Amino acid sequence: MGDVKRRNKNILKSEETIKTVENIKKPFEKVPLSKGLPLRILSRVVVITSLLIIVYFSSKESVITFAKQTELLPGKGLIVECSPEYMNEIIKYEGCAPKDCKRLVTDKVISEREAEELLKIAQKGLKFGGSYGGASILDLHSGALSKGQHFVNIYKIKEMQNLFTQNDFNVFRVVKEKIKFTIAHHFGVQPDKIFLTHPTFFSEITPRKAVTVHDEYWHPHVDKETYKSFHYTTLLYLGDYGIDFKGGRFVFINDKSNSTIEPRKGRLSMFTSGRENPHYVEKVTSGTRYAATISFTCNKIFAIDDPGVDKYEFKS
CATH class of the missing domain: 1.20.5 (Single alpha-helices involved in coiled-coils or other helix-helix interfaces)
Known part of the structure; x- marks a missing residue:
């Protein structure tokens, strides 16, 4: 019992x-994913995860140097297959669709003197700001300037009223026009069909540890997904890799091996902004890296005017 x-x-x-x-x-x-997260967020997670996987496996294979700092390149290009999303959108704009999607580097469009003048303009503004982390920006169009963990507007600060002269803005405009016509020539589009768009800015990158998400410049990304207005991205380098700074190479992400561009003062890099050109910037390990991002759109709604002294709220 x-x-x-x-x-x-x-x-x-x-x-x-x-x-x-x-x-x-x-x-x-x-729990079904569709109930837990919005579809838009899920799609971004998938894209970012895919890019990180590509970077991880590509890092284990060879890295091709597409443009060395020691080279003086009249023009070097690589045609890539346009992403369907990019072409489906850009084909709507007559005279703006590229003959080919590509990557192009040239050292013959912007002179070293022009690059020096732009560098002085960038440094003149950035010295009044500066992020606590390693990345700062100065946007002459919107007036945005990194300062601490936030941004200030240079055009609304009385003490910065005469910081930039009309001559400074003229230098920027001349360089922008040269880049615009270079895009038109190499991508086979009409120059009056592409427009300066936002954000267009100077960047300053140092080895300082990131403090906010705005300092984390090294993540793989696609410009068109980060900035809706972008159709053509250009980067103008204002310093020399290996001389003014170390690290900070621009890296295109490829299936088998990544390809790098080593910055050179006055070097212009251009590419279509779609998924055909995923990329990132290596972390800067020493020195200071300066560059200008000058972007263009086919959609006139996103066009912006050239910056000028009329931006200032305080008139002398």
Whole structure:
């Protein structure tokens, strides 16, 4: 009789244990992803994850130097297959669709003197700001300037009223026009069909540790997905890799091996802004890296005017 009671108690304990385990499992039951996260966020997660996987595996293979700092390149290009999303959008704009999607580097469009003048303009503004982290920007169009963990507007600060002269803005405009016509020539589009767009800015990158998400410039990304207005991206380098700074190479992400562009003062890099050109910037390990991002759109809604002294709220 005692054995029967003990057996019954063991059965009851076993049943309680099973129920407890089942209750523990319930919170971990799978929930359909569509109910947990918006589709837009899920798609971004998938894209970012895919890029990170490509970077991880590509890093284990060879890295091709597409443009060395020591080279003086009249023009070097690589045609890539346009992403369907990019072409489906840009084909709507007559005279603006590229003959080919590509990457192009040239050292013959912007002179070293022009690059020096732009560098002085960038440094003149950035010295009044500066991020706590390693990346700062100055946007002459919007007036945005990195300062601490936030941004200030240079055109709304009375003490910065005469910081930039009309001559400074003229230098920027001349360089912008040269870049615009270079895009038109190499991509086979009409120059009056592409427009300066936002954001267009100077960047200053140092080895300082990132403090905010705005300092984390090294993540793989696609420009068109980061900036809706972009159709053509150009980068103008204002310093020399290996001389003014170390690290900070521009890296195109490819299936088999990544390709790098080593910045050179006055070097212009151009590419279509779609998924055909995913990329990132290596972390700067020493020195200071300066560059200008000058972007163009086919959609006139996103066009911006050239910056000028009329931007200032305080008139002299």
